[in-house]
Amino acid sequence: MKLFTTKFYQTLIFNVATIAAIVVGTFQFLVRAYKENNGNEKVRKVIQTILQFVDTLVEQGKVYFAEPETAPVPVAKVSTKRTKRA
Secondary structure, three states, X not given: XXXXXXXXXXXXXXXXXXXXXXXXXXXXXXXXXXXXXXXXXXXXXXXXXXXXXXXXXXXXXXXXXXXXXXOOOOOOOOOOXXXXXX
């Protein structure tokens, strides 16, 4: 039984170390690629494109959802009732 637990712990530690190495390697690759390919500028351009698209949608929505302008309705004067004086 002791041999099994020892072997299990060794395998578990090996698997955790392997997964950690993969995560660290991937993260380093992504950071390096971001810096080398001018990631800030690319992100800025993507955000500008998205905001321009949203602005276009808003402008079209204003036209589509705007209430139609109607001519003002004239308000008729209503006579006021006066009390009779005795």
